[in-house]
Amino acid sequence: MSIVTPVRLSVQGLAKTYRTKSGDVPVIADLTFDVHVGEVACIVGPSGIGKTTLLKCLTGLQPYTAGVAAIDGVPIDGPPQEMALVFQEYTRSLMPWLTVERNVRLPLRHLRLPAAEREERITAALAAVGLSGAETKYPWQLSGGMQQRVAIARAIAYRPEVLVMDEPFASVDAQTRFELEDLCLRIREQFGMTIVIVTHDIDEAVYLSDRVVVLGERPARVTEVIEIAFPEPRDQLRTRALPEFAELRTRIFEHIRKAG
Structure with missing residues (x-):
């Protein structure tokens, strides 16, 4: 059934x-x-x-x-608040003057999360998209596919329902x-x-x-x-x-x- x-x-x-x-x-x-x-x-x-x-x-x-x-x-x-949006044009949605880590951190600023939870979300999101170790790089230093991974990581760090x-x-x-x-399907499974x-x-x-x-x-x-x-x-x-x-x-x- x-x-x-x-x-x-x-x-x-x-x-x-x-x-x-x-x-x-x-x-x-x-x-x-x-x-x-x-x-x-x-x-x-x-x-x-x-x-x-x-x-x-x-x-x-x-x-x-x-x-x-x-x-x-x-x-x-x-x-x-339960929704996050990933755009097609990642070059426009990412802040080129911010590092990967700071781009992912951006939408969490207004959630008033405990510091430990905020850092856990950022770490987990970057790991989920395969960008652990790229925290200090800037978007312009990454390929197009990696930039879109940053945009996706930023969205899932927010932990939206949709x-x-x-x-x-x-x-x-x-x-x-x-x-x-395939990353999209893994995210669905990992974060529900x-x-x-x-x-x-x-x-x-x-x-x-x-x-x-x-x-x-x-x-x-x-x-x-x-x-x-x-x-x-x-x-x-x-x-x-x-x-x-x-x-x-x-x-x-x-x-x-x-x-x-």
Whole structure:
């Protein structure tokens, strides 16, 4: 019998309309889906469908027009303390004048943690992303993949309930991308976080997800929510070679091509 976990992030009837001089422009309409505790959920859809707008609404960076998005039943009406965000452009999110350790320390300043717990979080986060020993380096001394690891370490040191990632691996090479995908899965296991990823990469979505939320139509609606249950642990070679992997990739691609 499968274990049903509680819903962590709930989106019900969410809509967003921009008001312009020429009239209202609806971007997303009536989006409904759930992400359960400890899941990795990927949001995919054609370019311009409204994925970034949805992300801004989920992270409280932008108010939604109708419906509700909630964490553990509490509506999101501003940036939630239970959430951390990792951007695609790590070069813009990291402070180049701060060392790796100080970049990771940055979001902990307002939490008023005991000194010992703060240091433990920083040490554990850097170890989790494979950057133990790089504390005194500066971002500009690191490769792109290592810089993104710093950004991820900063987010997990905050210990959010929900980690939201916006195209987090789009700016790195293919090999580094595979490594960061596996890092994402390890973080979920180690820290028990619920992870929501916006991505254009269908293969990435299929590999990482417990469920994939496919957006289509305009204004954007949920075309399908696809649950994925590959054998664990997932492996870049064995998992991607499964017949089900190709079937799911084709199924999602057909949705996106039709919407595009």
